[in-house]
Amino acid sequence: MAESLHIAVLMGGWSAEREVSLMSGNGIADALESLGHRVSRVDMDRVVAVTLAGLKPDLVFNALHGTPGEDGTVQGMLDLMGIPYTHSGLVTSVIAIDKQLTKQALVPHGLPMPGGRMVRSEDLYAGDPLPRPYVLKPVNEGSSVGVAIVTAEGNYGNPIGRDVRGPWQEFDELLAEPFIRGRELTTAVLGDQALGVTELKPKNGFYDYDAKYTDGLTEHVFPADIPDDVADACKRIALEAHRLLGCKGASRADFRWDDEQGPDGLFLLEVNTQPGMTPLSLVPEQARHLGIGYEALVQKIVDEALADAGTRA
Structure with a gap:
């Protein structure tokens, strides 16, 4: 005890x-x-x-x-x-919540992340910042809040309609990234260990906020049915991102994988420093598959926080 x-x-x-x-x-x-x-x-x-x-x-x-x-x-x-x-300290938290700052911290170290750029929402009404399909997302929201996939079919208008509901109505600036076709993968890191790779298969085609937190809307496949070299790459990249950003406790790295390109089609989207701990959350699920129950997981996070506080004191 x-x-x-x-x-x-x-x-x-x-x-x-x-x-x-x-x-x-x-x-x-x-x-x-x-x-x-x-x-x-x-x-x-x-x-x-x-x-x-x-x-x-x-x-x-x-x-x-x-x-x-x-x-x-x-x-x-x-x-x-x-x-x-x-969990993570001040500097890590400031960087990791900002998707653009995260890229600036990780891409120079060779971690694969999508290209893209910041755009003013007002400019979207005049034309596209990238060739369609592309993704628009707030730079510092989690849980897929405010994400829009702009397709060639003009699902939001062409150009985007000023009166059409979307993140451009809520945020002055958005991050525009090329849309990566393929599969949704995620890897949890606990301390110095990458726990595994889960594939997420949303029933509605997009792993949005509702799909993440509504029971039955997303199938979790663990371990993911993917080639060993891709699984190894997910774990290596997730652990390296955790270390480079200075994450503490648990983190979760989210990926898109274009399975037509093999390992070259794997891209890190973001690192979550405060991953969910709900019954549907991925960190507890991966830990459980490795024999770490929910209570033990919580205690491990507490123990690391106390050890880290001791080294800083």
Whole structure:
């Protein structure tokens, strides 16, 4: 039995991923309580620093998704307060949540990522920034929030209609990337180990927010039925990205693989520093297949956070 701690589980907040964070946080809190820890469940709000100062936890388990829990804001607050916390630190969080900064950090080291560029949403109404098909996505949202695939058939108009619903109505700037045909793969990293490769087969053709978090909308195939060299490449790239970005605890690397091109068709899309911990989430699922149950996974993340806090003290 690990040492009993007072752990504040930080969840909820006001990002587009609030409901997923609450599911993750409550699952984590239940696991911590079953492990014998004293748990305070904290729904993120604007006076969370006051709440945490009053609670005086030994550790914060960061179960937030999106801003401000995944972008360095909460990490900076906790650093100032001197409270240890799980998952990645301030600098890593700032870089990894920004898809363009992530490319700038990883591509020079040889990690394959799609090309593309930032575009003003206003300019999309005059013409396409890339040949169709291409993908438009916010630079710093997770869970496929605000992703649009612009096809040759003109599914959003040609040019994109100003009055058509899409991320251009919510964000001033978007990242435009070439659309990579093929298959959706993901690899979880826990500490210094890449856990495996899952293929995601959404029933509606796109692994969007609903497909990720609605039971029955996506088939998870683990281990993915892919060639060994592609699986090995996923694990190598995911682990290297985790190390280069300085990730802590668990991370998850998402890929697209054009299976007509073999290993050369594999592209890293993004690295998630606050991966989901819901019943449908991929990190717990991969860990479970390797014999690491949910409670053990949560304890491993806690242990790494405490060890990291000890080295920084």
